[in-house]
Amino acid sequence: MTNNGWTPDQPLVSIKDVYKSFGELEVLKGVSLDIMQGEVICIIGPSGSGKSTLIRCVNALNTINSGSITVEGQEVHDPGLDKLELRKKVGMVFQQYNLFPHKTALENIMMAPIKVLKQSEGEVEERARKLIKRVNLVGKEDSYPGELSGGQQQRVAIARSLAMNPDVMLFDEVTAALDPETVNEVLLAIKDLAKDGMTCILVTHEMGFAREVADHIYFTDRGIIVEHGPPATFFKEAKDPRTQEFLSQIL
Amino acid sequence: MSLFTPVTGIEQPSKTDLPVLKPFNASAAGMADDLLFSRWLGGMPPWLPLVFFAIVILWPTLSWAQSTYSTGDAFSALQRWLPFLMLHGFLFNIIISVLTMLLGTIAGILLGLGQVSPRLSVRRFSWFFTQLFRNSPWLVLLFIVMLSFPFQIEIGSLVIPVPDWTKAVIGLSLPIMANISEIVRGGILSVPTGQWEAAESLAYSRRQTLQLVILPQCFKRMIPPWMNWYAILTMATPLVSLLGVEELITLSRQAMESENNHPELLLPFYGFALVIFFAYCYPIARYTLRLEKRFAVKQ
Numbered sequence: 001m002t003n004n005g006w007t008p009d010q011p012l013v014s015i016k017d018v019y020k021s022f023g024e025l026e027v028l029k030g031v032s033l034d035i036m037q038g039e040v041i042c043i044i045g046p047s048g049s050g051k052s053t054l055i056r057c058v059n060a061l062n063t064i065n066s067g068s069i070t071v072e073g074q075e076v077h078d079p080g081l082d083k084l085e086l087r088k089k090v091g092m093v094f095q096q097y098n099l100f101p102h103k104t105a106l107e108n109i110m111m112a113p114i115k116v117l118k119q120s121e122g123e124v125e126e127r128a129r130k131l132i133k134r135v136n137l138v139g140k141e142d143s144y145p146g147e148l149s150g151g152q153q154q155r156v157a158i159a160r161s162l163a164m165n166p167d168v169m170l171f172d173e174v175t176a177a178l179d180p181e182t183v184n185e186v187l188l189a190i191k192d193l194a195k196d197g198m199t200c201i202l203v204t205h206e207m208g209f210a211r212e213v214a215d216h217i218y219f220t221d222r223g224i225i226v227e228h229g230p231p232a233t234f235f236k237e238a239k240d241p242r243t244q245e246f247l248s249q250i251l
Numbered sequence: 252m253s254l255f256t257p258v259t260g261i262e263q264p265s266k267t268d269l270p271v272l273k274p275f276n277a278s279a280a281g282m283a284d285d286l287l288f289s290r291w292l293g294g295m296p297p298w299l300p301l302v303f304f305a306i307v308i309l310w311p312t313l314s315w316a317q318s319t320y321s322t323g324d325a326f327s328a329l330q331r332w333l334p335f336l337m338l339h340g341f342l343f344n345i346i347i348s349v350l351t352m353l354l355g356t357i358a359g360i361l362l363g364l365g366q367v368s369p370r371l372s373v374r375r376f377s378w379f380f381t382q383l384f385r386n387s388p389w390l391v392l393l394f395i396v397m398l399s400f401p402f403q404i405e406i407g408s409l410v411i412p413v414p415d416w417t418k419a420v421i422g423l424s425l426p427i428m429a430n431i432s433e434i435v436r437g438g439i440l441s442v443p444t445g446q447w448e449a450a451e452s453l454a455y456s457r458r459q460t461l462q463l464v465i466l467p468q469c470f471k472r473m474i475p476p477w478m479n480w481y482a483i484l485t486m487a488t489p490l491v492s493l494l495g496v497e498e499l500i501t502l503s504r505q506a507m508e509s510e511n512n513h514p515e516l517l518l519p520f521y522g523f524a525l526v527i528f529f530a531y532c533y534p535i536a537r538y539t540l541r542l543e544k545r546f547a548v549k550q
Contacts, residue, residue, distance in 0.1 A: 059452055087454035098449035102467050112453040115463060157449075164453060 006073025012037045012168055012199050013058060018067035020053060027053045028064070029223035035168070040200045042210035045220035046246060051203040054220070055170045058201065059090040072167065088117070091161030092170040095177050097153040099145040105156045106132065106141040109163045117164065124163070131159035135189045151182025155189050168199040175206060207250055211235055219243050258447040259369035259457075261440065286543060289479040293536035300529040304522050325515040329523060332506045340499035341527055344488040347420055347498065351488075352481050355424035359431025366436040369457060377432065384429035389422075390490055396422035397494050419491040427484055434476045438469030475543040482532045482539070489524070499524055 011034035020028040027050040035041055043051045056062040057069055060076055060083050069076040071089060099108050109128040113119045132141055135155035145153050154174055161169060171190065175183045187209050194200055194213045204210055210217055211231045218228040219240075227243045228234070238244050365377030384392065400418050404411045442465050450460040492500040503524060507516045 061448055061452060083451075084454045084456060087452055090452075092452040094445060094449060094452075096443075096445050098443075098445040100446065100449070100464055100468075111463065112455065115459055116454045116456075160453070 004073035008037050014070045016068045019065045038197045039215045040194045041216045042202045042214040043218045049220045050223045052172050059087050089167045091166035093157050093174050095173040097157045101145050104142045109160045113163050135159045150178045151185045154186045171202040173203050260367040286479050288483050289536040289539040293540040300526050320513045325519045328510045329519045340502040343498045347488050348485040350420045351423040355427025358428040362432035363435025367439050381429045381432040384425045389426050392425050393422035415496045419496045434473050438473045442468050471546045475539045478539040482535045
């Protein structure tokens with residue numbers, strides 16, 4: 001493994017002074033944060049504050065203009081980056097699930113390990129069935145995404161990402177598109193992951209959930225991190241007026 | 252704020268961002284115009300050409316009643332020529348259309364994939380040739396190929412003759428290639444960009460993304476416009492008669508000449524061509540519309 005001398009006592013994901021703009025529009029203006037292995041962090045903030053963009057930069061779906069993002073010591077902001085190697089380590093779940101509609105739930109989960117990691121089909125299927133069980137979808141293996149509810153689809157999407165055995169998971173507002181009654185089942189699946197020691201970066205609007213699972217909370221507004229801290233202090237003793245205003249609106 | 256992350260080669264965001272392809276509205280998906288011909292042809296009642304033919308039968312008796320050569324004579328002439336016209340004429344139209352479609356489809360898929368290539372130069376090149384051949388008159392393309400290609404190729408002592416009909420196939424396959432290229436590009440663009448992102452985040456290579464995720468989803472959608480172009484192409488095959496390639500219309504004209512060019516022959520012979528083309532293309536158009544409806548609901 002060439003991981004540039006990275007050891008588990010260093011941050012698994014390290015974001016330093018990242019700037020990013022879409023054309024004229026500056027979305028990130030010097031964001032820095034570190035995530036240790038096994039840590040769960042939540043990024044909260046008003047819409048358009050750059051949260052989603054930030055985590056999409058971590059697996060190189062977006063490129064950054066300047067600054068540095070490292071995953072296990074590997075620089076992401078590097079033109080010679082092997083994106084595929086990076087993405088094997090970084091799983092991602094999207095707001096819109098983005099399951100492959102022409103494949104069943106089980107096939108959705110099995111496809112990447114077989115085709116990308118070249119693992120044997122039998123082994124992958126065994127793992128996929130375990131994951132299905134873990135996200136509580138036994139009996140839905142052969143359903144197509146179109147036949148599943150939003151919450152079920154999102155859990156398949158989580159299982160699909162986990163099947164790649166990633167070292168860190170990115171969750172991009174994964175409950176934002178769901179009906180209120182299915183939000184909980186998805187949050188439970190994520191909570192279960194967090195308990196198991198998976199490193200997670202979550203962009204979310206679920207404050208109660210953030211308070212419960214996060215080790216650290218970051219509040220972003222207009223492209224910068226305004227305030228951060230462990231949930232116990234963050235929610236009670238927010239100092240910045242912008243944070244206070246946001247929290248008062250949402251809680 | 253546009254947060255659309257350009258997938259290299261996909262220069263515009265997909266019109267739909269639905270995670271699962273919900274019932275898709277054909278008229279809004281950007282390929283509606285591609286089915287214009289099938290809609291028009293398939294929308295005809297099947298008895299319409301028979302009415303035409305009936306008019307054809309009746310009309311000359313009124314117009315040229317004094318002539319010694321009667322319509323009856325003309326029809327018995329048609330009857331005599333019929334097996335020849337079918338076997339050496341219409342069959343060639345079918346063969347030309349099938350070969351053209353085959354060649355045009357293969358080239359068109361390559362050109363269409365080129366239009367969404369991650370490499371800008373390939374994209375520009377493919378776009379240019381797609382637009383060039385899509386917007387050129389077919390007959391002009393046919394003439395260029397016909398006149399610029401050699402009638403034989405000599406490799407040392409080996410002489411390979413290039414018959415006219417192969418040149419006709421190449422000439423006709425150029426506009427077909429360009430239109431298939433657009434169908435492929437349109438189909439790929441109709442897949443939500445979220446699908447690209449999901450595949451990319453699972454470490455699929457671009458080739459795997461296309462092969463395993465994108466193309467299987469748009470393949471079905473490409474079939475109706477593809478069949479539509481086949482029907483258009485079949486209807487256009489008589490163009491090659493202008494260049495002397497043997498097919499139905501060329502042979503009909505020759506047959507009429509050998510029957511002393513009586514004007515009474517015109518309507519039965521050309522009427523027959525009309526009916527036989529209709530009989531071949533009409534079911535294709537109907538089936539195209541049926542497939543379109545089916546794929547629009549399922550997916």
